[in-house]
Amino acid sequence: MSTAVTPGNGRRAGRPGKGVRAGRPHASWALPAVLFFTFFAVVPMALAFYLSFTKWNGLGDPQPAGLANWKKLLDDDRLTQSLTVTVLLTVVSWAFQTVVSLLLGVWAAGRQRNRAVLSAVFFVPFLLSSTAISLLFYALLDPNFGIIHRDTLGSTSGAFLAIVFVGGWQFIPFHTLIYQGGARQIPEVLYQAAAIDGAGRYRQFFSITLPQLRNTATTSGVLMIVGSLTYFETVLILTQGGPGTDTAILPYLMYEAGFKSYDFGYASAIASFLVVAATALSLLLVRLTGFGAMRSTREGM
Amino acid sequence: MSHGTLHRPRPVRAAERRTPAGPSRVRRHWTRRPNPLAGIGSAVWLAVVIVPIYTMISISLTSQDKALGNNALKPPTDPTLDNYNTVLHNGFPHFLLNTVIVAAAVVAIVLVLCLPLSYVAVRSRTFWSGSAFRLFLLGVAIPAQAVVVPLYLMIAKLNLYDSLVAVILPTAAFAMPVSVLILTGTLRDISEEMYEAMALDGASSTRMLFQLVIPMTKGGISTVVIYSALQAWNNFLFPLIFTQSDGPRVLTLGLFNYVSQFGVNIPALLASVVLSGIPIFAVYLVARRALVGGLMGVGGK
Numbered sequence: 001m002s003t004a005v006t007p008g009n010g011r012r013a014g015r016p017g018k019g020v021r022a023g024r025p026h027a028s029w030a031l032p033a034v035l036f037f038t039f040f041a042v043v044p045m046a047l048a049f050y051l052s053f054t055k056w057n058g059l060g061d062p063q064p065a066g067l068a069n070w071k072k073l074l075d076d077d078r079l080t081q082s083l084t085v086t087v088l089l090t091v092v093s094w095a096f097q098t099v100v101s102l103l104l105g106v107w108a109a110g111r112q113r114n115r116a117v118l119s120a121v122f123f124v125p126f127l128l129s130s131t132a133i134s135l136l137f138y139a140l141l142d143p144n145f146g147i148i149h150r151d152t153l154g155s156t157s158g159a160f161l162a163i164v165f166v167g168g169w170q171f172i173p174f175h176t177l178i179y180q181g182g183a184r185q186i187p188e189v190l191y192q193a194a195a196i197d198g199a200g201r202y203r204q205f206f207s208i209t210l211p212q213l214r215n216t217a218t219t220s221g222v223l224m225i226v227g228s229l230t231y232f233e234t235v236l237i238l239t240q241g242g243p244g245t246d247t248a249i250l251p252y253l254m255y256e257a258g259f260k261s262y263d264f265g266y267a268s269a270i271a272s273f274l275v276v277a278a279t280a281l282s283l284l285l286v287r288l289t290g291f292g293a294m295r296s297t298r299e300g301m
Numbered sequence: 302m303s304h305g306t307l308h309r310p311r312p313v314r315a316a317e318r319r320t321p322a323g324p325s326r327v328r329r330h331w332t333r334r335p336n337p338l339a340g341i342g343s344a345v346w347l348a349v350v351i352v353p354i355y356t357m358i359s360i361s362l363t364s365q366d367k368a369l370g371n372n373a374l375k376p377p378t379d380p381t382l383d384n385y386n387t388v389l390h391n392g393f394p395h396f397l398l399n400t401v402i403v404a405a406a407v408v409a410i411v412l413v414l415c416l417p418l419s420y421v422a423v424r425s426r427t428f429w430s431g432s433a434f435r436l437f438l439l440g441v442a443i444p445a446q447a448v449v450v451p452l453y454l455m456i457a458k459l460n461l462y463d464s465l466v467a468v469i470l471p472t473a474a475f476a477m478p479v480s481v482l483i484l485t486g487t488l489r490d491i492s493e494e495m496y497e498a499m500a501l502d503g504a505s506s507t508r509m510l511f512q513l514v515i516p517m518t519k520g521g522i523s524t525v526v527i528y529s530a531l532q533a534w535n536n537f538l539f540p541l542i543f544t545q546s547d548g549p550r551v552l553t554l555g556l557f558n559y560v561s562q563f564g565v566n567i568p569a570l571l572a573s574v575v576l577s578g579i580p581i582f583a584v585y586l587v588a589r590r591a592l593v594g595g596l597m598g599v600g601g602k
Contacts, residue, residue: 024424024425024426024506025424025425025507025509025510026421027425027427027429029417029418029420029421029506030417030425030430032413032417032418033414033415033418033433033437033477033481034418034433034436036410036414036477037414037436037437037474037477037478038436039474040470040471040473040475041443041448041471041474041475042436044448044451044452045443045447045448047448047451047455048448048450048451050451051450051451058453100346103342104342104343104346107339115343118343118347120589121347121350122350123585123593124350124354124582124585125350125354127578127581127582128577128578128581129534129535129537129552129553130535130537130553131535131537131553131554131556131557132553132556132574132577132578135556135557135559135560135570135573135574136353136357136571136574139357139360139567139570139571139574140353140356140357142567169349169350174596174599177593177597178597178599180597181597201336222441223599226441226442226444232446232538233537233557237557237560250446251446251447254446254447254449255446258450258453264450264454267450271446271447271448271449271450271451272447274446274447275443275444275447278442278443278444278447279439279442279443281442283439
């Protein structure tokens with residue numbers, strides 16, 4: 001199916017020299033983007049490691065502090081708790097969002113008029129910013145105003161589930177869209193063949209739709225897992241890490257250490273830990289899924 | 302995805318089944334019979350989407366003293382626009398303008414830097430262009446939270462603290478990895494023959510960028526525009542850390558500040574959330590197809 005350009009293709013042209021150079025810009029064209037990205041993303045990462053070995057309160061210059069921050073980090077009970085909450089939040093959010101958006105996406109792939117209208121309504125939450133959505137549920141979960149006249153955010157499980165739900169409420173429309181696109185690309189002939197073989201609707205769903213959506217699920221899953229690290233504002237606005245420190249995900253822990261306690265060295269140690277974890281995760285995901293290689297429209301079929 | 306999953310019906314059986322079923326029945330699997338389970342499921346999700354939005358609008362139209370302890374699901378008895386007035390007189394238009402400026406600048410930077418880079422990544426076969434692409438591939442997983450402390454230090458040293466530029470530059474940098482993935486995905490679909498045809502005409506790489514690559518990647522470009530504008534629209538952490546005063550305050554941060562400013566005035570808070578959704582809702586009404594189509598592209602369609 002794929003006619004993607006492969007390295008040797010250019011040489012097919014009659015004039016080899018010309019063919020190879022056809023539309024092959026000099027690598028220096030990439031330089032501005034690389035420099036910009038390096039300066040604002042890679043250098044700060046290196047700087048985070050450096051700062052994790054210093055003591056700095058945000059004023060003046062950082063002072064060397066050896067391994068003190070890392071020792072403190074490893075002894076900090078909150079780290080274990082925070083790591084558990086972060087992983088749990090990622091996994092539960094991924095499961096919740098995948099199930100709902102897969103079902104909705106396949107449903108929305110149908111061409112019925114009512115489905116098109118409802119899909120347009122389902123998309124609306126995604127138009128609000130995560131801050132706005134967090135504020136909305138902060139107000140709605142207020143025991144005095146909202147729909148639920150109970151202190152949902154006061155209990156550990158209530159607060160956790162609220163964060164999962166609010167994250168899902170915002171991002172499910174987006175992932176539904178991805179699944180809808182994926183489902184519409186499934187060749188119709190597969191369903192015709194299945195119908196001829198006498199497969200019913202549910203059999204078709206499990207035997208054709210699900211396996212055919214494998215690549216879509218990968219893309220959407222990678223975006224979800226990377227995206228769940230961004231629940232920072234939801235946590236900050238809804239629970240402030242509470243009750244106690246029960247919903248303090250890693251980024252929130254870092255924010256508190258840095259911008260509440262002004263212990264930037266310690267915050268950098270947490271940040272470095274976050275970088276290592278996220279890079280390991282992304283390497284793993286790229287390896288496991290071939291995420292970078294399969295993003296052409298002609299592939300994945 | 303391989304076609305091995307396709308079980309071809311044996312011709313004889315197919316012929317037997319097709320006659321009674323009629324060709325039109327199997328032509329489109331989604332227009333056959335109503336699907337009750339899907340109907341129930343979509344009704345449930347409709348409630349999940351609509352109830353919070355309805356409650357938000359309803360409370361925002363109620364005066365503060367009436368909203369307290371009131372059943373939020375009942376429509377307001379005498380609706381008032383006072384809450385909206387409060388929000389509009391507390392800097393809302395200014396915050397919105399800042400967000401629009403940030404979004405426009407971020408989109409411009411991302412496009413100008415990422416287009417040449419993606420062009421090189423797809424067309425050039427040197428070691429350096431490959432490395433540049435891999436840098437951005439890994440960059441997908443760098444969480445913005447992890448670099449916020451060192452970026453704070455850098456921005457302070459660059460004398461950019463408390464300015465819109467301090468928000469724009471890092472936001473653009475962190476929108477780049479996914480943008481590069483989207484653009485390279487679309488660029489791979491331009492066939493070798495088109496480059497060769499232009500090379501025969503003696504076109505330079507620059508002319509190919511403007512006359513072949515940009516026109517052929519319009520879909521990818523509009524996806525990148527929407528994606529990076531959304532990043533700017535949603536961004537909360539960078540403005541929270543890198544700005545302080547009212548001057549460069551963006552909308553997300555403005556909303557967040559209303560929490561402490563309005564205190565228990567939940568109706569006003571919800572009015573600000575409604576107002577923040579209106580501009581992008583208007584865009585959605587006018588350009589739903591472009592927006593939804595562009596976002597589908599983030600999933601690699």
